[in-house]
């Protein structure tokens with residue numbers, strides 16, 4: 001039986017191209033769970049998750065990603081933003097690297113000065129509005 | 140065995156905010172000097188038309204429209220697209236067709252019209268060349284991708300922003316001497332270093348321009364070259380490389396991995412190395428991209444690229460001249476035309492015909508073009524050799 005799927009978006013996107021796999025990812029995110037994907041055949045892990053393994057193209061399954069501490073691999077302070085995010089500028093985009101080596105690209109939302117490569121980041125979650133969810137970094 | 144292929148003619152429109160023209164008129168401006176040099180429509184077997192983004196103009200099937208406008212409506216044509224490498228990707232595709240014997244003479248014409256939309260909208264379109272599911276929702280603009288490289292590079296090598304500004308000063312120094320340039324004026328180091336931030340650590344003067352323009356070349360199989368010129372420029376080496384789609388997945392942020400792979404392939408095919416080059420055109424979509432290119436092409440060791448600009452070795456009278464036409468920064472960056480504009484410039488320099496002789500490089504025998512797409516997903520490196 002089909003159940004009505006909840007309308008959810010990642011970050012500041014309003015992309016309606018939501019697949020069942022991505023929808024499941026968003027529903028977990030709605031419960032403040034970040035999911036990675038693990039290949040059912042070769043075990044390779046992906047963050048952000050992929051439905052198909054990049055190595056062997058087998059299907060992956062979602063597993064909860066539990067690391068919370070990352071290091072800042074690099075950053076940008078976006079002053080002049082694309083039109084869709086113009087009202088948010090300036091904002092900080094960061095690439096965080098976790099001890100496992102997995103990485104995530106997200107905003108740092110509580111920084112008052114220019115960040116420093118190598119600084120410690122903490123993974124956190126946010127509801128931007130009723131439909132828009134995100135993971136983010138805090139310092 | 141592949142046939143030898145040469146660039147035998149080239150043309151270039153004025154780059155700039157060309158509100159006076161659309162893609163078709165820009166193409167005509169670039170083809171006219173080629174036509175005037177004797178390569179009339181009847182001599183062209185087929186055309187590759189190169190433009191990166193149809194969103195900017197809304198015209199579908201643009202290659203048909205432009206071929207028709209140039210009087211090539213009854214000759215085969217196709218469009219090639221791979222972001223900012225669209226121009227050299229087209230040249231690579233055409234080279235393959237001529238080298239294989241499918242055609243003898245081809246026109247490769249690149250164009251982009253980007254100023255029909257506002258800068259914010261153009262920035263939006265270009266950010267859509269990031270991963271639409273995972274990167275685009277976080278507002279990572281085109282300069283933001285390069286700022287991520289700059290932050291990491293400046294941290295790793297403890298480099299001040301001023302080094303990047305020196306690159307912009309050079310670009311504008313040469314753009315000011317190029318009548319085809321979009322923004323032909325000098326800037327001071329102080330101006331460049333203190334400009335308004337765009338994507339920190341990059342400021343306005345670290346970023347290339349949103350430009351309208353076209354550039355094109357004719358390539359011919361060896362047996363037909365003499366019909367067109369006694370000054371052919373042989374395509375001696377072609378290397379292509381690629382890098383991961385998401386910038387977070389790259390093995391390095393202080394180098395463009397695909398550019399290193401492309402450079403190695405091109406050097407191997409040409410049988411030359413960085414020391415053999417007399418001039419280089421690099422893809423300076425951002426100042427940091429030029430610095431990284433010095434290193435990816437083997438002109439400097441990793442972390443030492445700054446010495447080339449600080450010692451002015453990359454000026455037209457230096458050890459290895461780079462972008463002495465103003466580059467993407469001052470000449471401009473109409474996406475689909477850029478790689479062919481680089482090719483045009485190398486041919487002109489080899490022939491001693493630099494537009495404005497004050498920037499003519501002495502005795503160019505071997506030149507290299509380095510063309511990068513988006514933030515490094517595509518890279519083409521071409522090595523050209525003087526044929527006379």
Ligand SMILES: [Zn+2]
Pocket residue numbers: 039040041042043044053054055056057058
């Ligand atoms: Zn697998």
